[in-house]
Each structure stands twice: as structure tokens, then as C-alpha cells.
Amino acid sequence: MSIKLEHLNYIYSQGTAYEKKALNDVCLEIPHGEFVGIIGHTGSGKSTLIQHLNGLLRASSGELYYNGENIYREGYDMRKLRNEVGLVFQYPEHQLFEIDALTDVCFGPKNQGLSPEECRERALEALRLVGLKEKYYQSSPFELSGGQKRRTAIAGVLAMRPKVLVLDEPTAGLDPKGRDDILDQIAYLHEKSDMTVILVSHSMEDIARYADRLIVMNKGAVMYNDEPKKVFEHYRELEEVGLAAPQVTYIMHDLVKRGMSVRTDVTTVAEAADEIMRTLVHHCTNS
Amino acid sequence: MIRDITIGQYYPAKSMIHRLDPRVKLVCTLLYLVSLFMFRSISGYLIATLFLAAVIRISRVPFSFIVRGLKPIVMLLMITVLFNLFLTRNGEVLFHAWIFTVTEGGLVTAVYMAVRLIYLIIGSSLMTFTTTPNELTDGIEALLHPLNKIHVPVHEVAMMMSIALRFIPILLEETDKIMKAQIARGADFESGNIIQRAKSMIPLLVPLFVSAFRRANDLAMAMEARCYRGGEGRTKMKPLRYKCRDYAAYIVMIAYVVFVVAVGRMLPLHVWIF
Ligand SMILES: Nc1ncnc2c1ncn2[C@@H]1O[C@H](COP(=O)(O)OP(=O)(O)OP(=O)(O)O)[C@@H](O)[C@H]1O
Ligand SMILES: [Mg+2]
Numbered sequence: 142m143s144i145k146l147e148h149l150n151y152i153y154s155q156g157t158a159y160e161k162k163a164l165n166d167v168c169l170e171i172p173h174g175e176f177v178g179i180i181g182h183t184g185s186g187k188s189t190l191i192q193h194l195n196g197l198l199r200a201s202s203g204e205l206y207y208n209g210e211n212i213y214r215e216g217y218d219m220r221k222l223r224n225e226v227g228l229v230f231q232y233p234e235h236q237l238f239e240i241d242a243l244t245d246v247c248f249g250p251k252n253q254g255l256s257p258e259e260c261r262e263r264a265l266e267a268l269r270l271v272g273l274k275e276k277y278y279q280s281s282p283f284e285l286s287g288g289q290k291r292r293t294a295i296a297g298v299l300a301m302r303p304k305v306l307v308l309d310e311p312t313a314g315l316d317p318k319g320r321d322d323i324l325d326q327i328a329y330l331h332e333k334s335d336m337t338v339i340l341v342s343h344s345m346e347d348i349a350r351y352a353d354r355l356i357v358m359n360k361g362a363v364m365y366n367d368e369p370k371k372v373f374e375h376y377r378e379l380e381e382v383g384l385a386a387p388q389v390t391y392i393m394h395d396l397v398k399r400g401m402s403v404r405t406d407v408t409t410v411a412e413a414a415d416e417i418m419r420t421l422v423h424h425c426t427n428s
Numbered sequence: 429m430i431r432d433i434t435i436g437q438y439y440p441a442k443s444m445i446h447r448l449d450p451r452v453k454l455v456c457t458l459l460y461l462v463s464l465f466m467f468r469s470i471s472g473y474l475i476a477t478l479f480l481a482a483v484i485r486i487s488r489v490p491f492s493f494i495v496r497g498l499k500p501i502v503m504l505l506m507i508t509v510l511f512n513l514f515l516t517r518n519g520e521v522l523f524h525a526w527i528f529t530v531t532e533g534g535l536v537t538a539v540y541m542a543v544r545l546i547y548l549i550i551g552s553s554l555m556t557f558t559t560t561p562n563e564l565t566d567g568i569e570a571l572l573h574p575l576n577k578i579h580v581p582v583h584e585v586a587m588m589m590s591i592a593l594r595f596i597p598i599l600l601e602e603t604d605k606i607m608k609a610q611i612a613r614g615a616d617f618e619s620g621n622i623i624q625r626a627k628s629m630i631p632l633l634v635p636l637f638v639s640a641f642r643r644a645n646d647l648a649m650a651m652e653a654r655c656y657r658g659g660e661g662r663t664k665m666k667p668l669r670y671k672c673r674d675y676a677a678y679i680v681m682i683a684y685v686v687f688v689v690a691v692g693r694m695l696p697l698h699v700w701i702f
Pocket of ligand 1: 153154161162163181182183184185186187188189190231
């Protein structure tokens, strides 16, 4: 159970004056059950990359294997692939259309051919997961606030119970609490149901907190593909391509510069606090 | 998928044609379209073809790009050809089977009609390929300016046109995005009978309309915030001015029209069949 990309290239509007190479020789392997973060500056090809994962875009050249099967093979069942790889687009609230939130979330399961009761059951479960208050289930999606719309849209994909969940900046424009809520729920789902999660984000902090592995995109190519800790060691190179390491990485590097022997590969605030405490305690007991 | 529609799209290139004043291009396109219906002989068609080929060449728009713009009218073209082919009864009978009769006159009309339609589309899309929508509306506004005297709101109409044109690519992009999002949720836009297909468009059309209204609203706000209040007393940052090359283009165009009409009328109709 894995997704494997081999020498994937993608060119937008091929053969016209607007030709634009968006992916450049991307090779990746995403094993089942991993939580992968994808980061990269604006226009680096993140959204383009993830649209390949469920066959919405077809690579200009290169191969993509899902569970060992080449999805570009003649007669490959794309519907099945799309049932298993759920994709939440950037600004997914723009896709809502039904008369109320609950019915909208039912759209995915209905297309999977489930019975109305089953659809409803799944929709309720998904809406609970994303934390939409029950009083909004019957309201028109156009009357909801931005954050509530976002939750509804994410629930729309979760209700399909994908084996692989791909999210394109699901938290852009949400308040800090809403952001943490949604990410925590996704992390919980990942733990509980062994779902592969691929999260595109602009926040190094979020990625550092949740992801097992971090893929850095630059100009359509994969620049780093490693554990977040290891990637953040290259914080100077990251800065050169318009990105940055989490804030704590900078603090730790500064502390080292000032003579404190802390580890620099911590990535979250909690870890950093522990590490500083440890060093301080160590320091005091020694002197 | 949906981006293949090229009619009404600008093709950026540096060419003589691109640099012409939009008024020139509008007038010349109109003249060319009219000229297509002013002759009936093969020699006229030859000249019109040569002229169009020359302009395409000078404009540096790739031929493949232009041909792609013809795809949407293939259906229309077929219908026209078939109707002309079977319904025109004129001259010698070439073919007869059951209720279908093809006459020599029918065949000629069908071919001529098809060629005219194709040139019509190529001619007008060549104008939009070489003129940005902004230039185009500027040109239309300037050309229609005299109508202001009889209280036609020329500026407002031009503004509406430029907004509409500006929104075409945005809405296409939006359609593409929403379509993908719904396909990702298992929507099926392709299979089923006509009623099922119409129904399957709802998940696409509702968000599209919502987004179009949202954008229109935003745009109106932004225009008000900048104190837009119509054409009266409004000046232009880049007023249109004719240059030498524009006069030259007019002269070439008039020469072509005179020539094609004269030659096309003088030479007889059936030269092309031996
Ligand atoms: N539909 C399209 N047609 C043509 N070019 C496109 C299209 N979509 C994206 N591009 C181009 O492809 C490149 C990659 O775009 P993509 O949307 O994948 O970037 P991204 O990494 O998701 O950026 P962001 O962080 O802003 O979402 C960009 O340079 C963009 O201009
Ligand atoms: Mg993106």
C-alpha cells in the first residue's frame, strides 16, 4: 500500500504560448500510514503535485503507481482511485452547492453508491470530526462563516472514508483555534484509522508538529525529502528559496552561538522548552 | 480540458498586427467579413485565402493555435454543409439515393458556405488573438463615440464589455477548479443520459454562479471605492492615436476589398470545375 511517483513531469497548457513547466522530474515514495508534509513557496507546484495523486491531472511524462499499479495503464479504474485518495482542495468552501451542510457532505458517499442511511451516518460522523456545531447542519452552506464552510467542505471528503487523505492548505485563513482543532482531528484520524495523510502547508510549525516526513518543493522539483528535523538543519538553504525553519530552530541555533550546549534539532516549542530545561539543570548540577 | 477554447483569447507575440491601433483592426476585420460575401467565384476565394494567409503569417500566431479555435464550430459547420448539400436543387444531378439528391449547385454552395464560415471565424479570432481585451474595448468605445450624441451610453457599454471579457478566463479557471473538486468527490460529468447529465451539472453550476456573483459584488465595491461614476469627464491614460502604419493598414485593406470584389464579380462562377 503506497504511492510511488517516478520521474513525473507536468507542463500546463502544453503546445501554446502559455506553456509553463510546473513539475520537474519528481520522484517520491509515500508508504502507507505515513503523515507527510509538503512545503514550498507560492507557485512551487504543490497543488499541481497533489492533483496527480488521484489522477485529476495526468503527468506529461513519468509514471505514478498506487499500490504497485500504474494508474496511467489502459483501463485503470480512476473512480476507485478517487474513492481511496480523498483530495481537499485549496479553499474547498468554493465547491459547496447543496441546500444544507449535511446534504452537501452526503454528496461524496452518495457518489460512492451508498444507501441514504449510510450516507447520513457517515456525514454525521464526518461533521462531528471536523467540529461543526450541530445547529449548523441544516443551514445553507452559503450562510455559514468562512471557517464553518471550510469545516463542512473538509467533512465532505472525510465522509468518503479515504485511505489516503490529501489536504491543500486546509488551515489558510482560519483562526489559531480553528487551525489547531482541524489539524488535531486529522492527526487523531491518522492515529486511529491508519490513514495516510499528505498535508500541504505554509506553516513550518504545523508541519514540525504533525508530520513524520517533510517534502520541500522548489520550482517544481523536490528539494528535500526527509524527517522534518533533518530538513530544518538546512535552514539557511531554506531561507534562500523563500522559506524558513520553525522559530525555535533559530532560537536554539542562537543559544548555541552564545555558548549554551543545547541540541539544535528540536522543532516544536514543547521540545525546545524541555531541551533548554535539561541543559540548564545539567548546567546547575555541574557547577 | 475546458481551457482548449481559444475564441476570444489573446495570443501574446510581437508583430506588426499586434501593434496596430485596435480601431484599425476592428474596421478591417469587419470589412474582411463583409467582403467574404461580396464575390461568388473561385478567384475571389483564392484572393481572400491568400490575404488571410498573409495576415496570419505577419501576425506570428501559430497556425495550430488558430485551427484549435475552429473546433467548437465543427458541429455548426457540418449542419450548414449538409443542409446546403441536400436542400439546394440547382444544376446537374450528381448523386441520387432515396430522398437525398445532390446537385452540382448544391455541392458548390456547400463548399463555399463552409469556406466562408471558416474564414469568418478565423478572421474574427485573428483579431482577438492579436488585440488584448482592453485595447479591443478601447477601440470599440472610440469607434462608437459618435453615438453619444443620440444618448447611447457608449462608455458604459464598453466598460461592461471589457468587464465581461476580463471575466471569461477567470470563470473558465473557476469552472475547471470546481469541476476537479467535484470529480474528486466522485461526481461524474460524462456518463448517463441527457437528463442525468443535466442534473450532474448542478454541483458545478451552483458554486460557479455563487462565485460569479461574489466576484461581481467585489468588483462593484472596488470600483466605487475608487470613485468610479461612469464616462462623463473621464479621461484616458493612453488615448488612442493613429500612426503611419495604421493609415498604411487602412490603405492595404481598401485595396484588397476593391480588388477582391472586382475580380470576384468579373470572373465567372464555374471556373473551378475545369
Ligand atoms: N491552471 C493553470 N494553468 C497554467 N499554469 C498554472 C495553472 N495552475 C498553476 N499554474 C502554474 O504552475 C505553477 C505551480 O502552481 P501551483 O498551483 O502548483 O503552485 P502552489 O505551490 O500550489 O502555490 P500556492 O502555494 O500559491 O498554492 C505556478 O507557476 C502557476 O503559475
Ligand atoms: Mg496551491
